[in-house]
Amino acid sequence: MRMNNMTQNQTQAAPASKKISTYLALIVMIVMALAVVALLIAAYTYVNAATAEDQITAAAFGVIGAVALAMSVFTLFQSRRQVEQMKIDAPKVITTIECQNKGCNQKTVREFQRGDYVYKEIDVPCTKCGGKQMITGIFKEIKEKEKTYNV
Amino acid sequence: MNFISGPNTVAQAVSLPAGASISHSQLLGAGSDQITQIISLLSYVFFIVLIFYGQRIQMYVMIREVENSLHKLKHIKEEGRKTTIEAIKEIGKPTVDPTPRVDRFLEYFTIGPQGMDPAGIVYKLDHILDVRDERLKEEVKLMAPLSDEVQINNLENTLEAAMALNFIYKVVRHYYIQGKKTLSLYVIMQLQMILPMVMKEADAYSSALKAFAYGQPIGDGVGPLVVGKLMHGYEVRKLPKDCVMATVPIEGRVGIIVKAEGPGGNVGKPGDAVEAVIEENQGKIACLIMIDAGLKLEGELVGEVSEGIGAAIGGPGVDAYKIEEKLTKYKIPNYAIIVKEDIGDAVSPMRKEIHDATDKVIERIKSIIVERTKEGDKVVIVGVGNSIGVGQ
Numbered sequence: 001m002r003m004n005n006m007t008q009n010q011t012q013a014a015p016a017s018k019k020i021s022t023y024l025a026l027i028v029m030i031v032m033a034l035a036v037v038a039l040l041i042a043a044y045t046y047v048n049a050a051t052a053e054d055q056i057t058a059a060a061f062g063v064i065g066a067v068a069l070a071m072s073v074f075t076l077f078q079s080r081r082q083v084e085q086m087k088i089d090a091p092k093v094i095t096t097i098e099c100q101n102k103g104c105n106q107k108t109v110r111e112f113q114r115g116d117y118v119y120k121e122i123d124v125p126c127t128k129c130g131g132k133q134m135i136t137g138i139f140k141e142i143k144e145k146e147k148t149y150n151v
Numbered sequence: 152m153n154f155i156s157g158p159n160t161v162a163q164a165v166s167l168p169a170g171a172s173i174s175h176s177q178l179l180g181a182g183s184d185q186i187t188q189i190i191s192l193l194s195y196v197f198f199i200v201l202i203f204y205g206q207r208i209q210m211y212v213m214i215r216e217v218e219n220s221l222h223k224l225k226h227i228k229e230e231g232r233k234t235t236i237e238a239i240k241e242i243g244k245p246t247v248d249p250t251p252r253v254d255r256f257l258e259y260f261t262i263g264p265q266g267m268d269p270a271g272i273v274y275k276l277d278h279i280l281d282v283r284d285e286r287l288k289e290e291v292k293l294m295a296p297l298s299d300e301v302q303i304n305n306l307e308n309t310l311e312a313a314m315a316l317n318f319i320y321k322v323v324r325h326y327y328i329q330g331k332k333t334l335s336l337y338v339i340m341q342l343q344m345i346l347p348m349v350m351k352e353a354d355a356y357s358s359a360l361k362a363f364a365y366g367q368p369i370g371d372g373v374g375p376l377v378v379g380k381l382m383h384g385y386e387v388r389k390l391p392k393d394c395v396m397a398t399v400p401i402e403g404r405v406g407i408i409v410k411a412e413g414p415g416g417n418v419g420k421p422g423d424a425v426e427a428v429i430e431e432n433q434g435k436i437a438c439l440i441m442i443d444a445g446l447k448l449e450g451e452l453v454g455e456v457s458e459g460i461g462a463a464i465g466g467p468g469v470d471a472y473k474i475e476e477k478l479t480k481y482k483i484p485n486y487a488i489i490v491k492e493d494i495g496d497a498v499s500p501m502r503k504e505i506h507d508a509t510d511k512v513i514e515r516i517k518s519i520i521v522e523r524t525k526e527g528d529k530v531v532i533v534g535v536g537n538s539i540g541v542g543q
Protein backbone atom coordinates (compact mmCIF):
# COMPACT_ATOMS: atom_id res chain seq x y z
CA MET A 1 0.00 0.00 0.00
CA ARG A 2 2.83 2.37 0.82
CA MET A 3 4.13 1.82 -2.67
CA ASN A 4 1.71 4.38 -3.96
CA ASN A 5 3.89 7.07 -2.44
CA MET A 6 6.34 6.43 -5.18
CA THR A 7 4.12 7.59 -7.95
CA GLN A 8 3.71 10.88 -6.19
CA ASN A 9 7.23 11.77 -7.15
CA GLN A 10 6.19 12.19 -10.73
CA THR A 11 4.82 15.63 -10.08
CA GLN A 12 7.83 16.95 -8.30
CA ALA A 13 10.08 17.00 -11.32
CA ALA A 14 12.89 15.30 -9.47
CA PRO A 15 14.81 13.30 -12.07
CA ALA A 16 15.99 10.56 -9.71
CA SER A 17 12.56 9.79 -8.39
CA LYS A 18 10.95 10.02 -11.81
CA LYS A 19 12.77 6.88 -12.85
CA ILE A 20 11.40 5.02 -9.85
CA SER A 21 7.88 6.17 -10.40
CA THR A 22 7.79 5.07 -14.04
CA TYR A 23 9.13 1.75 -12.82
CA LEU A 24 6.31 1.57 -10.32
CA ALA A 25 3.76 2.55 -12.92
CA LEU A 26 5.04 -0.34 -15.04
CA ILE A 27 4.56 -2.76 -12.15
CA VAL A 28 1.05 -1.47 -11.59
CA MET A 29 0.28 -1.95 -15.27
CA ILE A 30 1.61 -5.53 -15.23
CA VAL A 31 -0.41 -6.34 -12.10
CA MET A 32 -3.46 -4.87 -13.75
CA ALA A 33 -2.95 -6.94 -16.90
CA LEU A 34 -2.44 -10.12 -14.85
CA ALA A 35 -5.57 -9.32 -12.87
CA VAL A 36 -7.58 -8.97 -16.06
CA VAL A 37 -6.18 -12.27 -17.34
CA ALA A 38 -7.10 -13.95 -14.04
CA LEU A 39 -10.61 -12.56 -14.29
CA LEU A 40 -10.92 -13.83 -17.88
CA ILE A 41 -9.77 -17.29 -16.86
CA ALA A 42 -12.25 -17.21 -14.01
CA ALA A 43 -15.08 -16.28 -16.33
CA TYR A 44 -14.07 -18.90 -18.88
CA THR A 45 -13.77 -21.64 -16.25
CA TYR A 46 -17.08 -20.69 -14.72
CA VAL A 47 -18.94 -20.73 -18.01
CA ASN A 48 -17.54 -24.13 -18.92
CA ALA A 49 -17.67 -25.57 -15.41
CA ALA A 50 -19.01 -29.09 -15.07
CA THR A 51 -17.94 -30.05 -11.58
CA ALA A 52 -17.98 -28.30 -8.22
CA GLU A 53 -14.18 -28.30 -8.27
CA ASP A 54 -14.20 -26.26 -11.43
CA GLN A 55 -16.47 -23.73 -9.83
CA ILE A 56 -14.12 -23.39 -6.86
CA THR A 57 -11.21 -22.84 -9.22
CA ALA A 58 -13.24 -20.20 -11.02
CA ALA A 59 -14.08 -18.51 -7.75
CA ALA A 60 -10.43 -18.54 -6.67
CA PHE A 61 -9.34 -16.96 -9.91
CA GLY A 62 -12.12 -14.45 -9.64
CA VAL A 63 -11.13 -13.40 -6.14
CA ILE A 64 -7.44 -13.15 -7.01
CA GLY A 65 -8.22 -11.13 -10.11
CA ALA A 66 -10.61 -8.80 -8.33
CA VAL A 67 -8.26 -8.16 -5.41
CA ALA A 68 -5.30 -7.49 -7.68
CA LEU A 69 -7.34 -5.18 -9.86
CA ALA A 70 -8.71 -3.33 -6.87
CA MET A 71 -5.26 -2.89 -5.38
CA SER A 72 -3.73 -1.55 -8.56
CA VAL A 73 -6.62 0.84 -9.14
CA PHE A 74 -6.35 1.96 -5.52
CA THR A 75 -2.63 2.60 -5.97
CA LEU A 76 -3.22 4.78 -9.00
CA PHE A 77 -6.08 6.61 -7.29
CA GLN A 78 -4.06 7.15 -4.14
CA SER A 79 -1.14 8.65 -5.98
CA ARG A 80 -3.42 11.09 -7.73
CA ARG A 81 -5.00 12.10 -4.43
CA GLN A 82 -1.60 12.79 -2.95
CA VAL A 83 -0.74 14.99 -5.89
CA GLU A 84 -3.79 17.04 -5.07
CA GLN A 85 -2.69 17.27 -1.45
CA MET A 86 0.62 18.74 -2.57
CA LYS A 87 -0.99 22.01 -3.54
CA ILE A 88 -0.78 24.35 -0.58
CA ASP A 89 -4.23 25.79 -0.21
CA ALA A 90 -4.51 29.37 0.87
CA PRO A 91 -7.78 30.09 2.67
CA LYS A 92 -9.45 33.39 1.87
CA VAL A 93 -8.80 36.00 4.51
CA ILE A 94 -11.57 38.52 5.03
CA THR A 95 -11.72 41.95 6.61
CA THR A 96 -14.76 43.17 8.51
CA ILE A 97 -15.40 46.89 8.72
CA GLU A 98 -17.85 48.34 11.23
CA CYS A 99 -19.32 51.79 11.67
CA GLN A 100 -18.16 53.48 14.88
CA ASN A 101 -21.43 55.32 15.49
CA LYS A 102 -23.36 53.81 18.39
CA GLY A 103 -26.75 52.66 17.16
CA CYS A 104 -25.65 52.27 13.56
CA ASN A 105 -24.86 48.62 13.01
CA GLN A 106 -23.48 48.99 9.52
CA LYS A 107 -21.03 46.16 8.87
CA THR A 108 -19.18 45.45 5.65
CA VAL A 109 -17.18 42.39 4.79
CA ARG A 110 -14.61 42.33 2.04
CA GLU A 111 -11.51 40.47 1.02
CA PHE A 112 -8.28 41.33 2.83
CA GLN A 113 -6.16 44.00 1.15
CA ARG A 114 -2.54 44.75 1.82
CA GLY A 115 -2.31 47.55 4.37
CA ASP A 116 -5.36 46.44 6.33
CA TYR A 117 -4.95 45.98 10.05
CA VAL A 118 -7.31 45.55 12.95
CA TYR A 119 -8.34 48.84 14.67
CA LYS A 120 -7.38 50.85 11.59
CA GLU A 121 -9.67 53.78 10.98
CA ILE A 122 -10.90 53.87 7.42
CA ASP A 123 -11.17 57.12 5.48
CA VAL A 124 -14.30 56.03 3.67
CA PRO A 125 -17.35 57.19 5.70
CA CYS A 126 -20.27 54.90 6.53
CA THR A 127 -22.74 54.63 3.66
CA LYS A 128 -25.67 54.62 6.07
CA CYS A 129 -24.93 57.45 8.48
CA GLY A 130 -21.68 58.96 7.23
CA GLY A 131 -19.88 58.06 10.46
CA LYS A 132 -16.31 56.90 10.93
CA GLN A 133 -15.52 53.31 10.08
CA MET A 134 -12.96 50.97 11.56
CA ILE A 135 -11.60 47.53 10.74
CA THR A 136 -12.78 45.27 13.55
CA GLY A 137 -11.53 41.94 12.36
CA ILE A 138 -9.29 40.15 9.91
CA PHE A 139 -9.68 36.40 9.87
CA LYS A 140 -10.12 33.32 7.77
CA GLU A 141 -13.07 31.02 7.99
CA ILE A 142 -12.45 27.30 7.79
CA LYS A 143 -15.63 25.65 6.61
CA GLU A 144 -14.80 22.00 7.16
CA LYS A 145 -15.36 20.78 10.69
CA GLU A 146 -12.64 19.04 12.58
CA LYS A 147 -13.09 15.33 13.14
CA THR A 148 -14.03 14.63 16.74
CA TYR A 149 -13.34 10.87 17.00
CA ASN A 150 -16.24 10.52 19.46
CA VAL A 151 -14.20 10.56 22.62
CA MET B 152 -3.99 -34.90 -9.92
CA ASN B 153 -3.62 -35.99 -13.44
CA PHE B 154 -0.66 -34.39 -15.10
CA ILE B 155 -0.66 -36.53 -18.21
CA SER B 156 -4.26 -35.93 -19.08
CA GLY B 157 -3.78 -35.65 -22.80
CA PRO B 158 -4.22 -39.28 -23.95
CA ASN B 159 -6.95 -39.92 -21.40
CA THR B 160 -9.20 -37.14 -22.59
CA VAL B 161 -8.52 -37.86 -26.17
CA ALA B 162 -9.54 -41.45 -25.56
CA GLN B 163 -12.67 -40.33 -23.78
CA ALA B 164 -13.52 -37.92 -26.51
CA VAL B 165 -13.17 -40.64 -29.05
CA SER B 166 -15.15 -43.21 -27.10
CA LEU B 167 -17.85 -40.82 -25.98
CA PRO B 168 -19.06 -38.69 -28.85
CA ALA B 169 -21.60 -36.84 -26.69
CA GLY B 170 -19.13 -35.97 -23.90
CA ALA B 171 -17.07 -33.30 -25.59
CA SER B 172 -17.77 -30.83 -22.81
CA ILE B 173 -16.53 -33.29 -20.17
CA SER B 174 -13.19 -33.67 -21.84
CA HIS B 175 -12.94 -29.93 -22.13
CA SER B 176 -13.55 -29.32 -18.46
CA GLN B 177 -11.10 -32.04 -17.49
CA LEU B 178 -8.46 -30.41 -19.61
CA LEU B 179 -9.01 -27.07 -17.95
CA GLY B 180 -9.21 -28.68 -14.53
CA ALA B 181 -5.77 -30.13 -14.98
CA GLY B 182 -4.52 -26.70 -16.08
CA SER B 183 -5.91 -24.91 -13.07
CA ASP B 184 -4.40 -27.60 -10.84
CA GLN B 185 -1.01 -26.65 -12.12
CA ILE B 186 -1.74 -22.99 -11.56
CA THR B 187 -2.81 -23.74 -7.98
CA GLN B 188 0.53 -25.48 -7.44
CA ILE B 189 2.42 -22.54 -8.82
CA ILE B 190 0.46 -20.15 -6.64
CA SER B 191 1.13 -22.15 -3.49
CA LEU B 192 4.81 -22.38 -4.38
CA LEU B 193 4.87 -18.64 -4.93
CA SER B 194 3.26 -18.02 -1.57
CA TYR B 195 5.96 -20.13 0.12
CA VAL B 196 8.62 -18.13 -1.65
CA PHE B 197 6.85 -14.96 -0.60
CA PHE B 198 6.87 -15.96 3.06
CA ILE B 199 10.51 -17.01 2.99
CA VAL B 200 11.45 -13.70 1.41
CA LEU B 201 9.43 -11.88 4.06
CA ILE B 202 11.14 -13.78 6.87
CA PHE B 203 14.63 -12.94 5.67
CA TYR B 204 14.12 -9.57 4.07
CA GLY B 205 11.06 -8.25 5.92
CA GLN B 206 12.98 -5.66 7.90
CA ARG B 207 14.87 -4.51 4.86
CA ILE B 208 11.64 -4.12 2.92
CA GLN B 209 10.18 -2.19 5.82
CA MET B 210 13.22 0.04 5.78
CA TYR B 211 12.86 0.77 2.09
CA VAL B 212 9.24 1.63 2.65
CA MET B 213 10.30 4.04 5.40
CA ILE B 214 13.03 5.59 3.28
CA ARG B 215 10.48 6.08 0.56
CA GLU B 216 8.13 7.79 2.96
CA VAL B 217 10.84 10.09 4.24
CA GLU B 218 11.89 10.83 0.68
CA ASN B 219 8.39 11.92 -0.21
CA SER B 220 8.19 14.18 2.79
CA LEU B 221 11.58 15.56 1.93
CA HIS B 222 10.40 16.42 -1.56
CA LYS B 223 7.39 18.13 -0.09
CA LEU B 224 9.61 20.03 2.35
CA LYS B 225 11.82 21.14 -0.50
CA HIS B 226 8.77 22.34 -2.37
CA ILE B 227 7.50 24.25 0.67
CA LYS B 228 10.93 25.75 1.30
CA GLU B 229 11.35 26.89 -2.30
CA GLU B 230 7.87 28.34 -2.28
CA GLY B 231 8.70 30.22 0.92
CA ARG B 232 11.91 31.59 -0.54
CA LYS B 233 10.09 32.74 -3.66
CA THR B 234 7.32 34.42 -1.66
CA THR B 235 9.92 36.19 0.47
CA ILE B 236 11.88 37.50 -2.49
CA GLU B 237 8.69 38.64 -4.21
CA ALA B 238 7.54 40.43 -1.05
CA ILE B 239 10.89 42.19 -0.71
CA LYS B 240 10.81 43.26 -4.34
CA GLU B 241 7.24 44.47 -4.08
CA ILE B 242 7.52 46.33 -0.78
CA GLY B 243 11.13 47.42 -0.61
CA LYS B 244 11.68 48.29 -4.29
CA PRO B 245 15.37 47.40 -4.13
CA THR B 246 17.71 48.65 -6.83
CA VAL B 247 19.68 45.41 -6.90
CA ASP B 248 18.34 41.87 -6.95
CA PRO B 249 17.84 40.80 -3.32
CA THR B 250 18.12 37.08 -4.12
CA PRO B 251 21.78 36.52 -3.13
CA ARG B 252 21.25 38.48 0.08
CA VAL B 253 18.15 36.45 0.91
CA ASP B 254 20.01 33.22 0.25
CA ARG B 255 22.80 34.30 2.54
CA PHE B 256 20.28 35.34 5.14
CA LEU B 257 18.58 31.94 5.08
CA GLU B 258 21.78 30.35 6.33
CA TYR B 259 22.00 32.69 9.28
CA PHE B 260 22.56 31.03 12.63
CA THR B 261 22.56 32.00 16.28
CA ILE B 262 24.78 30.42 18.90
CA GLY B 263 23.18 30.19 22.31
CA PRO B 264 25.03 31.12 25.49
CA GLN B 265 27.25 28.63 27.25
CA GLY B 266 25.33 26.97 30.06
CA MET B 267 28.07 25.31 32.10
CA ASP B 268 27.74 27.97 34.76
CA PRO B 269 24.11 28.95 34.39
CA ALA B 270 24.13 31.94 36.71
CA GLY B 271 23.17 35.04 34.73
CA ILE B 272 22.46 33.07 31.57
CA VAL B 273 19.11 34.81 31.06
CA TYR B 274 20.76 38.18 30.46
CA LYS B 275 23.36 36.62 28.19
CA LEU B 276 20.58 35.05 26.12
CA ASP B 277 18.69 38.32 26.18
CA HIS B 278 21.73 40.13 24.84
CA ILE B 279 22.28 37.57 22.09
CA LEU B 280 18.64 37.83 21.03
CA ASP B 281 18.88 41.64 20.98
CA VAL B 282 21.94 41.55 18.79
CA ARG B 283 20.31 39.04 16.49
CA ASP B 284 17.15 41.07 16.17
CA GLU B 285 19.07 44.25 15.44
CA ARG B 286 21.27 42.56 12.91
CA LEU B 287 18.33 41.00 11.07
CA LYS B 288 16.53 44.32 10.94
CA GLU B 289 19.57 46.05 9.49
CA GLU B 290 19.91 43.32 6.93
CA VAL B 291 16.25 43.75 5.94
CA LYS B 292 16.75 47.50 5.63
CA LEU B 293 19.57 46.88 3.19
CA MET B 294 17.45 44.41 1.23
CA ALA B 295 14.37 46.60 1.08
CA PRO B 296 15.48 50.22 1.40
CA LEU B 297 12.11 51.79 0.65
CA SER B 298 10.13 50.03 3.36
CA ASP B 299 8.84 51.71 6.51
CA GLU B 300 9.11 50.46 10.09
CA VAL B 301 5.98 48.29 9.88
CA GLN B 302 7.05 46.70 6.62
CA ILE B 303 10.55 46.03 7.91
CA ASN B 304 9.06 44.15 10.85
CA ASN B 305 6.81 42.17 8.53
CA LEU B 306 9.66 41.34 6.16
CA GLU B 307 11.86 40.31 9.06
CA ASN B 308 9.20 37.90 10.25
CA THR B 309 8.73 36.60 6.70
CA LEU B 310 12.45 35.97 6.44
CA GLU B 311 12.52 34.25 9.79
CA ALA B 312 9.78 31.86 8.65
CA ALA B 313 11.74 31.18 5.47
CA MET B 314 14.81 30.55 7.60
CA ALA B 315 12.93 28.08 9.76
CA LEU B 316 11.68 26.21 6.68
CA ASN B 317 15.17 26.11 5.26
CA PHE B 318 16.50 24.73 8.52
CA ILE B 319 13.83 22.04 8.82
CA TYR B 320 14.51 20.94 5.25
CA LYS B 321 18.23 20.72 5.84
CA VAL B 322 17.93 18.74 9.06
CA VAL B 323 15.50 16.23 7.56
CA ARG B 324 17.74 15.92 4.52
CA HIS B 325 20.73 15.30 6.79
CA TYR B 326 19.08 12.38 8.56
CA TYR B 327 17.67 11.04 5.32
CA ILE B 328 21.08 10.93 3.66
CA GLN B 329 22.64 9.55 6.82
CA GLY B 330 20.01 6.83 6.92
CA LYS B 331 20.58 5.96 3.29
CA LYS B 332 24.32 5.90 3.74
CA THR B 333 24.30 3.69 6.81
CA LEU B 334 21.17 1.74 5.84
CA SER B 335 20.44 1.68 9.53
CA LEU B 336 16.84 1.01 10.36
CA TYR B 337 17.15 2.99 13.57
CA VAL B 338 18.38 6.21 12.01
CA ILE B 339 15.56 6.12 9.49
CA MET B 340 13.01 4.97 12.02
CA GLN B 341 13.67 7.94 14.30
CA LEU B 342 13.21 10.33 11.42
CA GLN B 343 10.11 8.57 10.18
CA MET B 344 8.58 8.60 13.64
CA ILE B 345 8.77 12.37 14.12
CA LEU B 346 8.02 13.16 10.49
CA PRO B 347 4.27 13.83 10.91
CA MET B 348 5.02 16.48 13.54
CA VAL B 349 7.83 17.97 11.47
CA MET B 350 5.57 18.21 8.44
CA LYS B 351 2.87 19.87 10.48
CA GLU B 352 5.34 22.43 11.70
CA ALA B 353 6.62 23.05 8.20
CA ASP B 354 3.07 23.57 6.96
CA ALA B 355 2.51 26.01 9.80
CA TYR B 356 5.62 28.01 8.94
CA SER B 357 4.65 28.02 5.32
CA SER B 358 1.26 29.58 6.04
CA ALA B 359 2.90 31.92 8.56
CA LEU B 360 5.24 33.13 5.88
CA LYS B 361 2.35 34.12 3.64
CA ALA B 362 0.54 35.84 6.51
CA PHE B 363 3.69 37.80 7.37
CA ALA B 364 4.31 38.78 3.78
CA TYR B 365 0.80 40.22 3.50
CA GLY B 366 0.65 41.63 7.04
CA GLN B 367 -2.33 39.55 8.14
CA PRO B 368 -2.98 38.92 11.84
CA ILE B 369 -2.05 35.41 12.97
CA GLY B 370 -3.56 33.20 15.65
CA ASP B 371 -0.76 34.08 18.05
CA GLY B 372 -1.95 37.69 17.82
CA VAL B 373 -5.04 37.03 19.90
CA GLY B 374 -3.42 38.65 22.98
CA PRO B 375 -2.69 41.95 21.21
CA LEU B 376 -6.11 41.75 19.54
CA VAL B 377 -7.91 41.56 22.89
CA VAL B 378 -5.96 44.33 24.62
CA GLY B 379 -6.04 46.41 21.43
CA LYS B 380 -9.79 46.47 21.77
CA LEU B 381 -9.45 47.69 25.36
CA MET B 382 -6.92 50.42 24.58
CA HIS B 383 -8.25 51.62 21.24
CA GLY B 384 -9.15 55.30 21.34
CA TYR B 385 -6.99 56.09 24.38
CA GLU B 386 -3.69 57.87 24.38
CA VAL B 387 -0.89 55.46 23.61
CA ARG B 388 2.73 55.84 24.61
CA LYS B 389 5.79 53.77 23.91
CA LEU B 390 7.47 51.43 26.34
CA PRO B 391 10.93 49.90 26.12
CA LYS B 392 11.59 47.50 23.30
CA ASP B 393 8.74 47.81 20.80
CA CYS B 394 5.82 47.81 23.23
CA VAL B 395 3.08 50.36 23.78
CA MET B 396 0.83 51.12 26.74
CA ALA B 397 -2.35 53.03 27.47
CA THR B 398 -4.05 53.92 30.73
CA VAL B 399 -7.69 52.96 30.52
CA PRO B 400 -10.52 53.06 33.07
CA ILE B 401 -11.96 49.58 33.46
CA GLU B 402 -14.69 48.57 35.94
CA GLY B 403 -13.75 51.46 38.24
CA ARG B 404 -10.07 50.42 38.26
CA VAL B 405 -7.11 51.88 36.42
CA GLY B 406 -6.11 49.50 33.68
CA ILE B 407 -2.58 49.76 32.36
CA ILE B 408 -2.75 47.98 29.03
CA VAL B 409 0.45 46.75 27.42
CA LYS B 410 0.97 45.19 24.01
CA ALA B 411 3.60 44.86 21.33
CA GLU B 412 3.45 47.77 18.93
CA GLY B 413 1.41 47.02 15.86
CA PRO B 414 0.54 46.62 13.10
CA GLY B 415 4.02 45.47 12.17
CA GLY B 416 5.07 41.88 12.82
CA ASN B 417 6.55 42.19 16.25
CA VAL B 418 6.33 40.46 19.62
CA GLY B 419 8.20 43.19 21.45
CA LYS B 420 9.76 42.46 24.82
CA PRO B 421 6.86 42.30 27.26
CA GLY B 422 9.37 41.41 29.97
CA ASP B 423 11.06 44.79 29.76
CA ALA B 424 7.74 46.58 29.28
CA VAL B 425 6.12 45.03 32.36
CA GLU B 426 9.28 45.66 34.38
CA ALA B 427 9.16 49.33 33.40
CA VAL B 428 5.46 49.68 34.22
CA ILE B 429 5.81 48.03 37.63
CA GLU B 430 8.83 50.18 38.52
CA GLU B 431 7.05 53.33 37.38
CA ASN B 432 4.27 52.54 39.85
CA GLN B 433 6.73 51.50 42.60
CA GLY B 434 5.22 48.05 42.61
CA LYS B 435 1.78 49.29 43.60
CA ILE B 436 -0.07 47.03 41.22
CA ALA B 437 -3.08 44.99 42.38
CA CYS B 438 -2.57 42.26 39.83
CA LEU B 439 -1.10 41.40 36.46
CA ILE B 440 -3.28 39.72 33.87
CA MET B 441 -1.62 38.15 30.85
CA ILE B 442 -3.49 37.10 27.74
CA ASP B 443 -1.86 34.75 25.31
CA ALA B 444 -2.53 32.04 22.79
CA GLY B 445 -2.09 28.64 24.40
CA LEU B 446 -1.30 25.39 22.66
CA LYS B 447 -4.36 23.19 22.65
CA LEU B 448 -4.32 19.46 23.09
CA GLU B 449 -5.89 17.35 20.38
CA GLY B 450 -9.59 17.13 21.10
CA GLU B 451 -9.87 20.59 22.60
CA LEU B 452 -11.72 23.18 20.58
CA VAL B 453 -10.02 26.03 18.77
CA GLY B 454 -10.85 29.35 20.40
CA GLU B 455 -11.68 27.87 23.81
CA VAL B 456 -10.86 30.31 26.60
CA SER B 457 -9.33 29.10 29.84
CA GLU B 458 -7.96 30.75 32.89
CA GLY B 459 -5.04 30.07 35.19
CA ILE B 460 -2.10 31.36 37.13
CA GLY B 461 1.42 32.25 36.04
CA ALA B 462 3.33 34.08 33.36
CA ALA B 463 1.56 33.22 30.13
CA ILE B 464 4.33 33.91 27.69
CA GLY B 465 6.27 31.66 25.35
CA GLY B 466 9.53 32.27 23.58
CA PRO B 467 12.98 31.59 24.97
CA GLY B 468 11.93 32.33 28.54
CA VAL B 469 13.73 35.63 29.01
CA ASP B 470 10.52 37.64 29.28
CA ALA B 471 8.87 35.14 31.60
CA TYR B 472 11.94 35.29 33.85
CA LYS B 473 11.96 39.07 34.04
CA ILE B 474 8.24 39.26 34.76
CA GLU B 475 8.38 36.56 37.42
CA GLU B 476 11.28 38.32 39.12
CA LYS B 477 9.47 41.62 39.37
CA LEU B 478 6.24 39.96 40.48
CA THR B 479 8.04 38.07 43.22
CA LYS B 480 9.83 41.22 44.36
CA TYR B 481 6.55 43.11 44.87
CA LYS B 482 4.36 40.06 45.59
CA ILE B 483 1.96 40.86 42.77
CA PRO B 484 -0.51 38.08 41.89
CA ASN B 485 -0.37 36.95 38.28
CA TYR B 486 -3.39 35.68 36.37
CA ALA B 487 -3.36 34.21 32.91
CA ILE B 488 -6.05 33.81 30.27
CA ILE B 489 -5.30 31.74 27.23
CA VAL B 490 -7.11 31.09 23.98
CA LYS B 491 -6.60 27.53 22.82
CA GLU B 492 -5.24 26.87 19.35
CA ASP B 493 -2.76 24.47 17.80
CA ILE B 494 0.63 25.35 16.40
CA GLY B 495 -0.74 25.58 12.87
CA ASP B 496 -3.46 28.02 13.91
CA ALA B 497 -1.01 30.05 15.96
CA VAL B 498 1.17 31.05 13.05
CA SER B 499 -1.30 31.05 10.16
CA PRO B 500 -3.88 33.77 9.47
CA MET B 501 -6.21 34.10 12.43
CA ARG B 502 -9.21 31.79 12.41
CA LYS B 503 -12.69 33.10 12.97
CA GLU B 504 -13.07 31.02 16.13
CA ILE B 505 -10.02 32.72 17.64
CA HIS B 506 -11.21 36.16 16.60
CA ASP B 507 -14.60 35.45 18.13
CA ALA B 508 -12.96 34.57 21.45
CA THR B 509 -12.00 38.24 21.93
CA ASP B 510 -15.21 39.23 23.69
CA LYS B 511 -15.17 36.15 25.89
CA VAL B 512 -11.65 37.01 27.02
CA ILE B 513 -12.67 40.59 27.80
CA GLU B 514 -15.53 39.22 29.94
CA ARG B 515 -13.04 37.06 31.83
CA ILE B 516 -10.69 39.99 32.35
CA LYS B 517 -13.52 42.05 33.78
CA SER B 518 -14.65 39.29 36.10
CA ILE B 519 -11.10 38.78 37.39
CA ILE B 520 -10.76 42.51 38.00
CA VAL B 521 -14.11 42.74 39.80
CA GLU B 522 -13.52 39.68 41.95
CA ARG B 523 -9.84 40.09 42.76
CA THR B 524 -9.24 43.83 43.07
CA LYS B 525 -10.72 46.86 44.82
CA GLU B 526 -11.97 49.98 43.15
CA GLY B 527 -9.23 52.45 42.32
CA ASP B 528 -6.59 49.71 42.12
CA LYS B 529 -4.08 49.61 39.33
CA VAL B 530 -4.22 46.56 37.13
CA VAL B 531 -1.68 45.70 34.44
CA ILE B 532 -3.11 43.83 31.46
CA VAL B 533 -0.65 42.45 28.93
CA GLY B 534 -1.59 41.05 25.54
CA VAL B 535 1.23 38.69 24.68
CA GLY B 536 1.90 37.66 21.10
CA ASN B 537 2.80 38.85 17.67
CA SER B 538 0.87 41.98 16.85
CA ILE B 539 1.16 41.67 13.09
CA GLY B 540 -1.93 43.15 11.49
CA VAL B 541 -3.22 44.39 14.84
CA GLY B 542 -3.10 48.09 15.60
CA GLN B 543 -3.93 49.82 18.84
Ligand SMILES: [Zn+2]
Nearest residue numbers: 099104126129
Ligand atom coordinates in the same frame (compact mmCIF):
# COMPACT_ATOMS: atom_id res chain seq x y z
ZN1 LIG C 1 -22.98 54.14 10.25
